[in-house]
Amino acid sequence: MGRQARRAVLLGITLEENSHQTLQAQIHGQIRRAILEGRLACDTKLPSSRLLAAELGCARGTVLAAFDQLQAEGYLVARSTAGMLVARDLPDDMLAPAPTKSAPHTPMLPPMLPERTRTLLRHARAPQTAPSGKAPIAFPLGQPDRQAFPFPLWAKLLEQEWRRPAWPIAGTPPPSGHPALQQAIATHLRTARGFDCAQESIVITAGVEQSVSLFARIALEAGEQAWVEEPGYPGIRTALAAAGIRAVPVAIDEAGFAPETARATAPDARLAVVAPSHHYPLGTVLSLQRRLALLSWAQRRQGWIIEDDFDGEYRYAGRPLAPLRALDRAGRVAYLGSFSKLLFPALRLSYIVLPPALVPVAQKILLQVFTPAPLMGQGALARFIAEGHLASHLRRTRLLYAARQKSLMEAAGRQLAGLMHIPPDSGGMHGVACPTPALAPTLDDNAATAVALKAGVQVAPLSECYAGPRKQHGLLLGYAGTPHHEIDPAMRRLALALEAFMPRHTGAGDPVGRV
Numbered sequence: 001m002g003r004q005a006r007r008a009v010l011l012g013i014t015l016e017e018n019s020h021q022t023l024q025a026q027i028h029g030q031i032r033r034a035i036l037e038g039r040l041a042c043d044t045k046l047p048s049s050r051l052l053a054a055e056l057g058c059a060r061g062t063v064l065a066a067f068d069q070l071q072a073e074g075y076l077v078a079r080s081t082a083g084m085l086v087a088r089d090l091p092d093d094m095l096a097p098a099p100t101k102s103a104p105h106t107p108m109l110p111p112m113l114p115e116r117t118r119t120l121l122r123h124a125r126a127p128q129t130a131p132s133g134k135a136p137i138a139f140p141l142g143q144p145d146r147q148a149f150p151f152p153l154w155a156k157l158l159e160q161e162w163r164r165p166a167w168p169i170a171g172t173p174p175p176s177g178h179p180a181l182q183q184a185i186a187t188h189l190r191t192a193r194g195f196d197c198a199q200e201s202i203v204i205t206a207g208v209e210q211s212v213s214l215f216a217r218i219a220l221e222a223g224e225q226a227w228v229e230e231p232g233y234p235g236i237r238t239a240l241a242a243a244g245i246r247a248v249p250v251a252i253d254e255a256g257f258a259p260e261t262a263r264a265t266a267p268d269a270r271l272a273v274v275a276p277s278h279h280y281p282l283g284t285v286l287s288l289q290r291r292l293a294l295l296s297w298a299q300r301r302q303g304w305i306i307e308d309d310f311d312g313e314y315r316y317a318g319r320p321l322a323p324l325r326a327l328d329r330a331g332r333v334a335y336l337g338s339f340s341k342l343l344f345p346a347l348r349l350s351y352i353v354l355p356p357a358l359v360p361v362a363q364k365i366l367l368q369v370f371t372p373a374p375l376m377g378q379g380a381l382a383r384f385i386a387e388g389h390l391a392s393h394l395r396r397t398r399l400l401y402a403a404r405q406k407s408l409m410e411a412a413g414r415q416l417a418g419l420m421h422i423p424p425d426s427g428g429m430h431g432v433a434c435p436t437p438a439l440a441p442t443l444d445d446n447a448a449t450a451v452a453l454k455a456g457v458q459v460a461p462l463s464e465c466y467a468g469p470r471k472q473h474g475l476l477l478g479y480a481g482t483p484h485h486e487i488d489p490a491m492r493r494l495a496l497a498l499e500a501f502m503p504r505h506t507g508a509g510d511p512v513g514r515v
Helices: 023-036 049-056 060-072 115-123 151-163 179-192 208-219 234-242 259-265 288-301 356-369 378-386 389-415 445-454 484-501
Strands: 006-008 013-015 076-079 083-086 202-205 225-230 246-251 271-274 304-308 333-338 350-353 430-435 475-478 503-505 511-514
Touching: 006 049, 013 023, 013 049, 023 060, 049 060, 060 076, 151 378, 179 202, 179 333, 179 378, 179 389, 202 208, 208 234, 208 271, 208 304, 208 333, 208 350, 208 356, 225 234, 234 246, 246 259, 259 288, 271 288, 288 304, 378 389, 389 430, 389 484, 445 475, 445 484
Parallel strands: 225 246, 225 271, 271 304, 304 333
Antiparallel strands: 006 013, 076 083, 202 350, 333 350, 430 475, 503 511
């Protein structure tokens, strides 16, 4: 037990010995509160520091320090003849009595938000966390295997880069990114993705969404339309909305994005955002005929294409088709890539390869429409690519993720039989669990996601990838970042959670009730 509370009758100050705040902070806070609540009016003279210290039983220096802070903040003024007084020029609307505990609660009126902000709110999704506050091990989306990444090597490259950084990098870095990283990316794309691009056409960004928003601000007028895949990555729609562009969902079919459907849906659109190498989330690969048709549309319409190659490095069956950028002869394709999914998410480094005609424009206005990506890891990443470590890492993880995809499919076949199935996919980092035909009409994948999370398994709802009212329901399971030994036990926990949540069906498909 500490000593009794110390009180100063003159100002109504009470000091608590066991408070987590220092005595100085308590004095400062209680005098400030008395001023703001109107209990100490403007021009009120305060007791001398000597008298107040004697009343409170503390050192005079403690009181003087509190007075000095209040004076620095503008609450008190010192006058040579009168001592310390409450300042006169405090705004009247700040000096209001505090509401009493018995006063009825008056809810705050909602703010008047602009349409752009309301659009972003409609697309916003709350982040999911496990009940314990720790991220579940299985099956998070967009997560590579962090144990496979050579962090000791990365630390060495960071140290080499920042021991003696070049002045332009440490002083005023170029807005488009580290020149060495731009060059390394250009070389990597030439060997790994089969197309040439100038170093100057590459802009380093802090994520795919930033890349999309940047391009839209440069290439389109506010209010113009852009085709997006339905379903598709929700971040694309958010990024376009942030740039004032109207996203028009175009339903994909079994062959992926259909240019003829897009033209019939929104003939005035001047931008198409597609993932032709591996559609998100369904994994469809766009055929060569449709790729050529889309390129032909862009050339005739003087439109643009954003090619999102978010996981094009991971293909486990068959030969990958050439990117749209490699087929583009009219200079209408912007190419997106991300290192956050290849290496580790906290890196927050992506890039966009601009069409040649937009490079001079971007170089002039970049600082006006774009916040440059963090430079700290860019030099190290340039070394990582140039020294061959990225190619080695991709070879290792390609084999690793292919084995994990196989384990995921086998575990789903054992554990989810009768509930859901995962169709085969030629590549990627996640699988799509689709309900059986009997269960499809009753599945609410948002509710199922919440149930799975309580069981310690993180999945994502497929329906969130749809912008329109017609949605397919299912679960997205990321396997790249899930340790091999966790896949089967996690699948079993998921199955048990779903069995307790989803309705059972008889052999004829008639629901017999929830269990």
